[in-house]
Amino acid sequence: MSTLLEVSGVSVSFDGFKAINNLSFQIGKAELRAVIGPNGAGKTTFMDIITGKTKPDEGRVIWGDRSISLLGMSEAKIAQEGVCRKFQKPTVFEDQSVRDNLMMALKRGRSVWDVLKYRPGADNARLEQLADEIGLLSEFSRPSGELSHGQKQWLEIGMLLAQDPQLLLVDEPAAGMTPAEREHTTNLLVEAAKTRAVVVVEHDMEFIRRLNCKVTVLHEGSVLAEGSLDHVTSNQEVIDVYLGR
Template sequence: MSALLEVNGVSVSFDGFQAINNLSLSIGAEELRAVIGPNGAGKTTMMDIITGKTRPDEGEVLWGDRNLSLIGLNEARIALEGIGRKFQKPTVFEAQSVRENFTLALSKPRDWWHVLRFRATPDDVAKIEELAEEVGLTAELDRPAGELSHGQKQWLEIGMLLAQDPQLLLVDEPAAGMTVEEREHTTEILKRAAHTRAVIVVEHDMDFVRRLDCRVTVLHEGSVLAEGSLDHVTNDPQVIDVYLGRSDADS
């Protein structure tokens, strides 16, 4: 079966700094993948390229069964193609209820006419309740989003992305700032989401990555240094040297 996302020989530099260097990786249609690596490894730039925020100097990014080239497409078009991205800091509408946040995120036409005339259908209501249950916010549906804990806001934003039915979900450091219990619940949300779509998690918390129990890609200096199970990559001498042995390793 062909991959959902193919990144082939991608390179990009900024003012002489080689941020991504001949990067190639492949993501399957229903796959959970963790991406780790030291500061400056190219993790954020990789996501910027996939989502259209940054255009590479060379290489190709191919998407879906049509092998659609994402190079040159803007961020909005790529999002419409089915790629959703969650940044590290949660971005929700804090003055609105959790239910209203989910409603705003539903995959609907975004032109002004449809927005003005929008009324939630029974199917929309059912979808919102399904999303709330999936991320563990059923009891918070009528609560203002601004009153949620940090972890709950992260779950809400993940749920808002899932409301748009993406085929690929990019998640940046979801465990940052969470309690142990919140990290465990976040793990379950992401693992469950990967049953029906691809999920790429950029993370540096090794305990969290181990809980994900998935294939791991290690980036270093903009290239893939190692790939495989967490045990495999953490026993790789090169990974130990450039990442695990560094006290300043982070995102």
Template sequence: MSTLLEVSGVSKTFDGFKAINNLSFRIGRRELRAVIGPNGAGKTTFMDIVTGKTRPDSGTVLYGDKGQSLLAMSESRIAQAGIGRKFQRPTVFEDQTVRENLTMALDGSRGPFAVLWSRATREAAHRVAELAGEIGLDGTLDRKAGELSHGQKQWLEIGMLLAQNPKLLLVDEPAAGMTPAEREHTTDILVEAAKTRAVVVVEHDMEFVRRLNCKVTVLHEGSVLAEGSIDHVTADEKVIEVYLGR
């Protein structure tokens, strides 16, 4: 599998606390990867570094065919290069309909003027309908986003990110606060999305990670503690000790 993202020897210290400690791992081009670990393991800092929010003290982060350094790029340039991030709390335009939210997010209409003056072309309308189908919101296109359930808002935000056609999607704890049925549907959305791009899911919920059925990277004290299938990592003595608290 060809590499899309390569993190090598990355370290970051905040006020004497080493949040990331010589972190190295790779993500493939069309791969679903789960990143787990206890609080303070470095999961959020890792995402902050990849998206340009935080600069590491040392190491390299290379992305894409030509191995571009993400550390030389601004947050907006990284987003334009095809890296999308979904935070824990859904951020959607609550007063706009599901259709309007997805239309605003469509690739190519990022500028405010493009959004204001664009006429909903047939192509855009078709893509919006397609996205709504992918995230399971095709029956809610004309409902205001504020009326959706928590789980539906999470799906809408994932749809808005997919509308921008990212090559790498970072998703932070998507299962938090969801019903079992919503979590099942979220699994389906992420598994499907990873068929055409890389999807990295940062999660605490081990059952949710098990359902994703993908390679798992366990972080502890800012570096990789174990890597492999969920069965492999949950049977690892070091993981049991630090993560499962036994």
């Protein structure tokens, strides 16, 4: 499997506190990965560095076939390169329909020529396909504010998929969901990872088990263990710093 993202020897400190400490991590082009760890392990800062929100003090973040560095790029440029992030709280346009939310997110040419030749309705097939993928085709014309918490999460994932990212970072997607919603979210993320890299930061071990993917455990800003869920949860250090709490 070819590498899409390689984080190598990355460290960052805030007021003397080392939030990330010589962290190395890599993920392939079509791979699903779960990232776990106790509060303060560096999970959020790790995502902040990849997306350009935080610049590390040292280390490298190398991206894609061209092996370019993400560290000199703005957040907007990194997003254009194909890195998308979903935060824990869903952010959708609640007055707009499911269709219109997906339409606003859809990746298309932004030049004057693209705008001039655009035909209303040209994207309908793609929008319906996206709505079907995320399980919201029956809610296609419904205002997003009327959706359940879980459905809003799916819509936001759909809005990110509409941008055709190469890497999708998802923060605690199962939080606040019903069991049925969590099952659908699992299927959605597993399916998305067939064509792109998906990193899921999550505390819910049952949800991670259903993802059935490689797990990276962070502790004090470094990788403590990596492997299958059974492998990392049998690691005594992981038990001591995380699972035993």
